[in-house]
Amino acid sequence: MADTTTTEAGGAAFEAAPGGNAAAGANVAAATGDSGDRPVKIIGIVCNWCSYAGADTAGVGRFRQPANVRLVRVPCTGRIDPLFALKAFEKGADGVLISGCHPGDCHYSEGNYYARRKFELLERLIHHLGIPKERFKWTWVSASEGQRWQKVVTDFVAGVEKLGPREGRAL
């Protein structure tokens, strides 16, 4: 097959990340896994009503937290297509964190009940893909849990940092 991973080179600049780290995932052929010392990039997908507000609470409370997480705000975890997480990995994210209202607290009553079934399967699919489990997490953080947000983010980032940036992988 002429069409191998090497045709991929240069195709993977992570557009979503401000700061233009064009090197990220740029050369899939060179699957070294060793990419030097750039900070890890994590995409956080959070629902508007709880976790986004929880992150805000953490900010207002001036809880120190790593700055590696770029948040994407969605109306509800029920809006999160598993494709979002896969797409983030495809685009070179080093980790994906998903969070929403605690079960029972969804602003739309049942969005997160549907979502957690999908997230569980997504997590299994991600492991099936060989993406280490430290790189994907889904959880619940309410609007008032600034401290919990701080802990979730700090722990998650630490886990991803231990593995380092992801380089040279297709997904």
Add this chain to the structure above:
Amino acid sequence: MSRQDHIREFAAKALTEGRVDYFIGWKQGHNASEVVPAFVKEAAAVDQLVWNELCHHNLVTFLKRNMPDPAGAKIGVCVKGCDSRTLVALLQEELIDRDRLYVVGVPCDGIIDRRRLEKEFADEIVAVSCSDGRVSVATRKGNEKEFAKEEVLLDACTRCRYPNAVYADDVAGPPVPEPDRDGAKPDWSDVAGYESLSDDEKQATLEKVYSACVRCFACIHVCPVCVCWDKCVNRSRQPELVEQKVGTKQKLLFQMIHMFHVAGRCPSCGACDRACPVEIPLYLLHRKMNKEIYDMFGFEPGTKLDEKPVFQLFDVNDRFGD
């Protein structure tokens, strides 16, 4: 009376009585080694219908496409056990109209993996026949070989738990013995090899396997439960979620989307695997998803008409996550 005779009789009756506008079954292909789908419109033409160990096509896939075409058409269709599960999956979601269907269940003893046979010969296979558990194969240059049927069955058949149709209006002959489903859990040992790989090996394996994909979309066209059709996220250019660019990234993303979209509806019938021109082991990958879903819910897709696919439901008592 053979199963084939039953099928012909059911088809002739349904066509004569006007119960269906056309009947979908299988007929012989361009030579005696292949079977292709048949669309029979007149009772006089039912004799082309066949049933044998080569009838691998899952004909349910024509329902997802043809249900509205022509609008209001009544369709007869033959289903094996695995095919019937994809039909039930579509019915569970009300994606096809049961009242316009006439379903003939065909109890199945297992279908031959033609690809496996092809690997045994240097030239083209022109005839395959099966009797008493032996499969005889002849090639154009006159080579002949015999195989034990169990050795050349499709992988999907060796672990089949539903050899009889789970939903049918008529059944072509006596049912085949059912495996003990209550006593035994599904056997997932076929995916154990992949699961034992390290994360790095898994990634490298999938990248290697999927780099061969030519994105012909045969797998999703032939998949009976892949239903969005003209609204497929894989082909949407506005927004462009899966890039047009040809690379392993795009191919892998495309396949993972398909895996996810059919999760809970795909019974790993293997139709995608057989359609793939570059022999990507899609069957095994869908088996892996089925295993996870079974592990999460004890759910086997498309087995009960009164169930809904698990991802369309929730239970407040689900125990997932922290």
